[in-house]
Amino acid sequence: MSQQSSPVTQQAVAQDWHSICPASELVGNAGICALIRQQQVAIFYLPDENAVYALDNYDPIGKANVLSRG
Amino acid sequence: MCGNGGMKPRHGDLFATDLDKATLLQYIDRILMFYIKTAERLQRTSVWMDNLEGGLSYLQDVIINDSLNIGAELEQQMETVIGSYQCEWKTTLEDPQALKRFRHFVNSDNADDNIRFEEVRQQIAPATAPVKAEAINIISSRSA
Structure with missing residues (x-):
């Protein structure tokens, strides 16, 4: 679709694991942003589920890298 | 005190004269704290005082003569506010x-x-x- 807003090479991400930061750097029920292969990835940590979710940090409507800020 | 600009202007009233600095600060502390305790949120001081039964003379009685016997308490509360202030x-x-x-x-x-x-x-x-x-x-x- 849009080349600018979906720059994460999804295949590469699906295939590779990346060490990003210690778990202590995660902020419960909030987001952080990681730089992975020059792509910005928003990472959300939910302590209740003990789960971590990730998505592109880019907001295509606001055209800014802000999604990790919630 | 209790003057107001804007749509409903009001001249300030003369509250007290010939005060030394310590007394002046004491009165200001008491008035501010009393206002915080008794006014509506965001209420102008002019409206606040007009709504007080007895108006200016009542306020003078409370602050200067300590008619409610709460002067020391108000000052203590102001001390707490000042002491716990921090620049975030x-x-x-x-x-x-x-x-x-x-x-x-x-x-x-x-x-x-x-x-x-x-x-x-x-x-x-x-x-x-x-x-x-x-x-x-x-x-x-x-x-x-």
Whole structure:
């Protein structure tokens, strides 16, 4: 679709694991942003589920890298 | 005191004269605290005083003559407010944990390369979309 807003090479991400930061750097029920292969990835940590979710940090409507800020 | 500008202007009233500095500050502390305790949120002091039964003379009685016997308590509360005040910016700058929230990346010291400025009338301004796209294209072609 849009080349600018979906720059994460999804295949590469699906295939590779990346060490990003210690778990202590995660902020419960909030987001952080990681730089992975020059792509910005928003990472959300939910302590209740003990789960971590990730998505592109880019907001295509606001055209800014802000999604990790919630 | 209790004057007001704006749509409903009101001259301030003379509350007391010939005060030494310590008494002046004492009265100001008492008045502010009494206002905080008894006024509606965001209520102008002029409206507040007009709504007090007895108005100015009642207030003078409470503050100067301590008719409600709450002067010391009000001063103590003001002391607590002053003593517990902190500049939140300064506190944040001294706390490494709080400073982490101001990093863009958790795993890099880089800044967000989507934040661009252009110069307008000798000042920086957020770059308009075309200027931004051009700058990013330059970066991408360099790194390619």
